[in-house]
């Protein structure tokens with residue numbers, strides 16, 4: 533624990549990764565290069581069994597995009613197409629905006645929607661609730677005859693930042709282009725409409741899917757000394773959305789979990805069980821990495837004794853969440869008392885993660901999540917502001933130290949964590 537907290541190694545590695553490779557959208561050259569770097573770097577760290585596991589992943593390409601208020605008066609406003617959206621025609625889609633406050637409001641005023649661009653001006657409550665408009669809003673609007681969908685970005689107000697993120701189309705609705713705008717622009721359009729002004733916009737998007745491409749999960753281990761076939765899995769997702777450099781989501785999750793195995797090698801520690809680090813590919817717009825890991829490791833699913841993912845940032849106040857049996861929760865709670873000196877002794881309900889989820893479900897594996905303050909995390913989530921500058925080096929060290937201590941004890945204790 534003191535080794536993890538001792539220096540800024542982890543924060544420096546995070547900066548190196550995000551500065552050098554930038555955004556790591558699935559199918560991008562950036563992601564491919566970052567994966568090659570990770571393999572080389574894990575080998576330099578001296579990890580055991582460093583290798584890649586092949587995954588075919590979707591390749592969505594954003595292309596050039598813009599949104600202009602045509603009238604009243606002309607104004608180009610910041611926007612981000614939603615991942616998975618189709619393009620507009622080359623000349624764009626031009627229409628009046630219909631502002632709705634939620635899905636019920638849209639249904640009630642269905643007759644107004646035909647030929648309009650529907651703007652969901654839905655206030656952010658929490659991610660789980662508000663994200664439903666991002667994932668399904670385009671089809672909701674299209675069912676009422678809309679020709680485009682805009683949404684108030686999923687997140688608290690920041691500095692006029694739109695947020696991108698995944699969406700998909702329902703099979704029973706026409707496909708219309710979909711994009712997010714900032715809270716500020718959403719509210720401005722709302723106020724104009726409230727004054728009886730009709731707001732006309734032109735949305736232009738070139739978004740498209742290319743054929744699936746090859747990608748890789750990256751694996752590195754510290755092999756167990758006594759029970760190498762029992763696996764403690766730790767990981768993160770290595771892909772990101774494209775506006776920022778994916779520092780919080782989820783490069784930092786990769787770096788802080790990676791520290792566990794790097795430090796074990798550096799300090800020459802080998803626990804009883806194998807600790808396996810996986811950088812999963814394509815979490816953001818496909819979950820293909822997590823699903824491929826489950827498929828490739830189905831035979832050893834029940835040999836996974838514990839799985840931990842960090843994919844919710846490292847902003848203070850951070851917390852550990854756990855899902856598993858009551859017997860396991862008790863043991864994890866006792867281990868967490870070791871973290872009292874760094875203020876991480878409370879374990880809250882709710883572990884897991886999107887990437888470890890598939891193997892955990894198959895092997896009935898107890899899971900843990902390391903996560904940061906959700907307001908700070910979701911303020912920059914999937915925006916151009918997701919950069920390393922917003923991440924405190926001390927929080928990175930604290931995350932690395934907590935994860936390393938928790939994982940080491942679980943991997944080395946004489947009895948297995950009960951399922």
Ligand SMILES: [Zn+2]
Pocket residue numbers: 769781782815843
């Ligand atoms: Zn993420």
